[in-house]
Amino acid sequence: MKAAIILFPGSNREGDAFRAISAACGEPIIVWHGQTELPAGTDLVVLPGGFSYGDYLRCGAIAARAPIMEAVRDHAVRGGLVLGICNGLQILVESGLLPGVLMRNARMRFVCRMQHLKVERTDTPFTSQYEQGQVIKVAIAHGEGNYEADSETIARLEGAGRVAFRYCDSRGVVGGAANPNGSTNDIAGIYSENFNVLGLMPHPENLIDPLVGGTDGRGLFESLAAFGKAA
Amino acid sequence: MIERDPDVSPELVAAHGLKPDEYARILALIGRKPSFTELGIFSAMWNEHCSYKSSRLHLRRLPTKAPWVIQGPGENAGVIDIGDGEACIFKMESHNHPSFIEPFQGAATGVGGILRDVFTMGARPVACLNLLRFGAPEHPRTRHLVAGVVAGIGGYGNSFGVPTVGGATNFHKGYDGNILVNAMAVGIARTDEIFYAKATGVGNPIVYLGSKTGRDGIHGATMASAAFEADAEAKRPTVQVGDPFTEKLLLEACLELMRTGAVVAIQDMGAAGLTSSAVEMGAKGDLGIELDLDAVPCREIGMSAYEMLLSESQERMLMVLDPAKEAEAEAVFRKWGLDFAIIGKTTDTLRFVVKHKGEIKADLPIKELGDAAPLYDRPHVAAPKKPKLSPVEVAAPIPNSEALARLIATPDLCSKRWIYEQYDHLILGNTAQPPGGDAAVIRIGDGPKGLALTTDVTQRYCEADPYEGGKQAVAEAWRNLTAVGALPLAATDNLNFGNPEKPEIMGQFVGCIEGIGEACRALDFPIVSGNVSLYNESSGRAIPPTPAIGGVGLLNDASRTASLSIKRPGDKILLIGTTEGWLGQSLYLREICGLENGAPPPVDLSAEKRNGDFLRGLIANRAVTAAHDVSDGGLAIALAEMAMAGGIGATIAAPASLPAHAFLFGEDQARYIVTAAADKAEAIRNEAENAGVACEIIGLTGGDTLTLGAGIAILLADLMRAHEAWLPDYMAGVKF
Numbered sequence: 001m002k003a004a005i006i007l008f009p010g011s012n013r014e015g016d017a018f019r020a021i022s023a024a025c026g027e028p029i030i031v032w033h034g035q036t037e038l039p040a041g042t043d044l045v046v047l048p049g050g051f052s053y054g055d056y057l058r059c060g061a062i063a064a065r066a067p068i069m070e071a072v073r074d075h076a077v078r079g080g081l082v083l084g085i086c087n088g089l090q091i092l093v094e095s096g097l098l099p100g101v102l103m104r105n106a107r108m109r110f111v112c113r114m115q116h117l118k119v120e121r122t123d124t125p126f127t128s129q130y131e132q133g134q135v136i137k138v139a140i141a142h143g144e145g146n147y148e149a150d151s152e153t154i155a156r157l158e159g160a161g162r163v164a165f166r167y168c169d170s171r172g173v174v175g176g177a178a179n180p181n182g183s184t185n186d187i188a189g190i191y192s193e194n195f196n197v198l199g200l201m202p203h204p205e206n207l208i209d210p211l212v213g214g215t216d217g218r219g220l221f222e223s224l225a226a227f228g229k230a231a
Numbered sequence: 232m233i234e235r236d237p238d239v240s241p242e243l244v245a246a247h248g249l250k251p252d253e254y255a256r257i258l259a260l261i262g263r264k265p266s267f268t269e270l271g272i273f274s275a276m277w278n279e280h281c282s283y284k285s286s287r288l289h290l291r292r293l294p295t296k297a298p299w300v301i302q303g304p305g306e307n308a309g310v311i312d313i314g315d316g317e318a319c320i321f322k323m324e325s326h327n328h329p330s331f332i333e334p335f336q337g338a339a340t341g342v343g344g345i346l347r348d349v350f351t352m353g354a355r356p357v358a359c360l361n362l363l364r365f366g367a368p369e370h371p372r373t374r375h376l377v378a379g380v381v382a383g384i385g386g387y388g389n390s391f392g393v394p395t396v397g398g399a400t401n402f403h404k405g406y407d408g409n410i411l412v413n414a415m416a417v418g419i420a421r422t423d424e425i426f427y428a429k430a431t432g433v434g435n436p437i438v439y440l441g442s443k444t445g446r447d448g449i450h451g452a453t454m455a456s457a458a459f460e461a462d463a464e465a466k467r468p469t470v471q472v473g474d475p476f477t478e479k480l481l482l483e484a485c486l487e488l489m490r491t492g493a494v495v496a497i498q499d500m501g502a503a504g505l506t507s508s509a510v511e512m513g514a515k516g517d518l519g520i521e522l523d524l525d526a527v528p529c530r531e532i533g534m535s536a537y538e539m540l541l542s543e544s545q546e547r548m549l550m551v552l553d554p555a556k557e558a559e560a561e562a563v564f565r566k567w568g569l570d571f572a573i574i575g576k577t578t579d580t581l582r583f584v585v586k587h588k589g590e591i592k593a594d595l596p597i598k599e600l601g602d603a604a605p606l607y608d609r610p611h612v613a614a615p616k617k618p619k620l621s622p623v624e625v626a627a628p629i630p631n632s633e634a635l636a637r638l639i640a641t642p643d644l645c646s647k648r649w650i651y652e653q654y655d656h657l658i659l660g661n662t663a664q665p666p667g668g669d670a671a672v673i674r675i676g677d678g679p680k681g682l683a684l685t686t687d688v689t690q691r692y693c694e695a696d697p698y699e700g701g702k703q704a705v706a707e708a709w710r711n712l713t714a715v716g717a718l719p720l721a722a723t724d725n726l727n728f729g730n731p732e733k734p735e736i737m738g739q740f741v742g743c744i745e746g747i748g749e750a751c752r753a754l755d756f757p758i759v760s761g762n763v764s765l766y767n768e769s770s771g772r773a774i775p776p777t778p779a780i781g782g783v784g785l786l787n788d789a790s791r792t793a794s795l796s797i798k799r800p801g802d803k804i805l806l807i808g809t810t811e812g813w814l815g816q817s818l819y820l821r822e823i824c825g826l827e828n829g830a831p832p833p834v835d836l837s838a839e840k841r842n843g844d845f846l847r848g849l850i851a852n853r854a855v856t857a858a859h860d861v862s863d864g865g866l867a868i869a870l871a872e873m874a875m876a877g878g879i880g881a882t883i884a885a886p887a888s889l890p891a892h893a894f895l896f897g898e899d900q901a902r903y904i905v906t907a908a909a910d911k912a913e914a915i916r917n918e919a920e921n922a923g924v925a926c927e928i929i930g931l932t933g934g935d936t937l938t939l940g941a942g943i944a945i946l947l948a949d950l951m952r953a954h955e956a957w958l959p960d961y962m963a964g965v966k967f
Contacts, residue, residue: 010476051479054475110386112653211663212663
């Protein structure tokens with residue numbers, strides 16, 4: 001699995017993604033936002049967390065128009081894998097690779113905490129190493145993670161099984177106080193139509209070590225590695 | 232258009248915060264009347280904030296050296312050796328006045344400033360902490376200040392990308408008109424790649440980096456050196472505006488540039504901006520500095536020399552470059568989209584010369600700008616010692632179970648989750664112990680080493696007895712690091728006091744310094760960096776003396792640590808240290824009895840060291856399952872915190888030798904609670920006895936209730952609800 005992490009000015013979790021991918025898939029290449037091509041043979045593009053361009057204008061809006069994004073779009077259209085984490089998801093929706101928008105958290109405050117998620121399906125390149133319905137503990141850290149889309153889009157996503165993860169409590173009960181940001185249908189992450197693009201607000205890359213909260217995030221990267229080996 | 236500088240009149244001198252005798256000193260030093268620009272420079276260099284004129288004399292008495300100290304006070308931050316060629320670089324600094332005037336930007340730029348201090352030296356920041364003091368919850372401004380300060384700290388640190396892993400927040404009416412916002416930053420560098428402010432070489436280019444200069448923050452440091460009157464709001468234009476995005480770019484660009492070997496010296500533009508950074512670089516290197524302000528990147532048109540020299544616009548750096556690597560350096564900064572301008576050069580004249588539009592605006596002796604700053608031995612008087620309260624003198628006004636339920640939900644002891652969840656404390660993926668414990672623990676890189684970090688001070692002790700309070704602030708920080716198993720290595724101090732021109736305030740300052748020094752020497756815990764914030768007064772009323780201590784400890788193996796949560800039922804509970812039931816200046820006395828009196832608990836530094844060293848050994852040998860220091864609220868609160876963190880109850884017996892409330896809520900120092908496997912507890916107690924450490928088995932973990940002797944049994948769920956509810960309810964306006 002040959003991975004490339006896109007570095008935008010203001011990205012700040014690229015090192016965290018680098019560590020998680022290195023452990024599971026081998027060392028990724030860091031690609032500067034001003035470049036116009038991905039390294040030859042790139043299988044997976046990662047848009048890391050952070051505050052690209054300071055979140056100015058709208059989070060993700062300026063990064064979505066960075067020179068490298070044309071190549072990322074082409075890569076996705078060709079069926080290449082794209083993973084957008086936190087600000088990465090915001091960039092994906094701003095660039096049209098995923099539908100919907102990320103609004104300010106319903107409580108109007110940034111929130112960082114450990115968060116449980118329910119894995120909705122395991123037949124995708126990103127989740128094969130999880131169990132169906134598994135409850136995993138990962139980190140969240142965002143001010144604008146409240147996923148919204150028009151009702152038609154939500155119905156389409158739900159109908160096609162494109163919700164990847166939902167916010168839940170430690171027992172797997174979805175919604176209520178377990179939803180940290182007011183996201184529609186407790187959506188924490190969504191897939192593209194062909195399931196080759198995943199965008200999620202939480203940070204699985206921060207949960208890869210028993211010393212630092214746990215290892216539930218590893219599954220996502222191990223799934224990618226397994227997918228790469230099978231391909 | 233010809234712009235004329237105003238004439239330097241006595242009124243103008245006074246408006247610059249310079250006293251008549253200080254102005255006379257300027258005249259004697261330069262032998263003529265200063266220009267308007269020069270007056271501005273003196274005011275920036277000689278205010279309390281930059282010159283430490285009231286505090287310098289006393290700060291010299293603090294211990295600052297140890298074999299592991301690479302750099303003590305005097306640079307941008309302190310540096311200690313943590314082994315394997317790695318250094319830890321850290322400092323704490325206040326942003327009190329700006330945060331009161333404009334809480335979001337004031338706090339945000341406080342974080343930005345301290346981060347720059349750390350990465351200026353070549354370190355990548357790995358953690359931030361803070362120490363916050365707000366006024367009484369019922370004060371009409373408090374809620375607004377809490378919301379703004381917390382959002383500001385989070386807004387800056389989260390975007391910059393450093394975890395905010397710890398802090399200490401409490402409330403007291405003594406801070407109603409003057410809150411405290413102290414921010415600490417911690418970074419890691421290679422010991423052979425540390426950068427200093429000292430310029431070298433004549434004719435080397437001086438380069439301006441980062442954001443453009445605007446008119447914000449002019450005289451910020453002078454503002455911070457005066458007490459507040461009713462016009463605090465009108466001082467808003469002196470507060471700077473932060474841009475964490477640019478700071479993140481500045482960090483990456485600086486670290487990249489440092490790797491090229493082009494940097495001769497570097498200094499961030501903090502308080503007093505361009506003036507202070509340029510003068511410090513020259514003076515430290517025994518060189519003159521010549522600046523041509525026409526080359527300074529400006530955000531606004533028509534800025535005068537005076538404004539450019541005194542602006543405190545954020546996210547700016549000054550460097551002396553190796554001329555051979557100028558092009559390489561410029562390319563790095565252009566890549567990151569930052570301003571890069573050569574604005575002057577080093578000279579051999581020992582003068583600070585400033586040119587603007589072909590005119591010489593200032594020409595001053597560079598060394599004397601710093602060295603000849605006034606130094607005051609201000610008169611100080613010690614407050615009379617308060618009498619010790621014996622436990623039997625303090626009657627328990629309510630049942631102990633009710634007292635516990637009330638204390639756990641007080642503003643000072645309630646859960647601070649509402650605050651720390653607004654800080655990204657997990658970024659970088661190294662947070663082994665998040666906020667909420669005794670000290671935060673972060674792994675260093677890929678491990679196995681770790682750092683323990685904490686900020687502490689108990690201002691009610693300092694107010695009652697500055698010497699004992701100063702000792703206690705250090706001891707508490709040292710104890711918190713020890714409680715997670717770390718070896719405390721060094722500290723940074725942030726000394727927040729009132730107006731030093733009042734002898735009783737100066738007495739508090741001198742007393743606290745004496746206590747801090749005493750404890751640091753006894754505990755082998757030198758002060759390697761710090762900041763003094765005086766004139767914390769509003770309408771003539773000073774804040775309680777608040778010498779904040781930021782402590783750093785080392786874990787050789789970050790997995791050999793202890794946390795406070797009870798891990799399982801059936802463990803024995805042990806109390807390390809001696810309990811006399813000290814209620815003087817306790818939270819119990821204040822919150823339950825409505826009294827703030829008596830002497831504070833004394834700190835026996837040899838017991839402190841003995842008990843702490845003993846506990847550290849237990850943790851290193853994995854002999855305990857949980858550890859927690861006993862501080863505010865005493866034994867009952869400490870045990871409640873352990874039970875709530877683990878979701879497991881506990882039962883202890885209260886001795887008959889003391890009134891129960893004194894045993895449960897007394898704040899005797901040098902104590903810890905630990906839990907251990909039932910079959911190991913006796914051995915630990917024997918080991919303690921051999922080491923001369925007081926240690927008793929006092930109870931057992933388990934159940935869903937906290938049972939503290941006869942008469943207290945509280946369901947953990949009720950306790951947790953009360954503990955968690957206060958702050959969110961208060962911020963939502965449910966209370967007050």
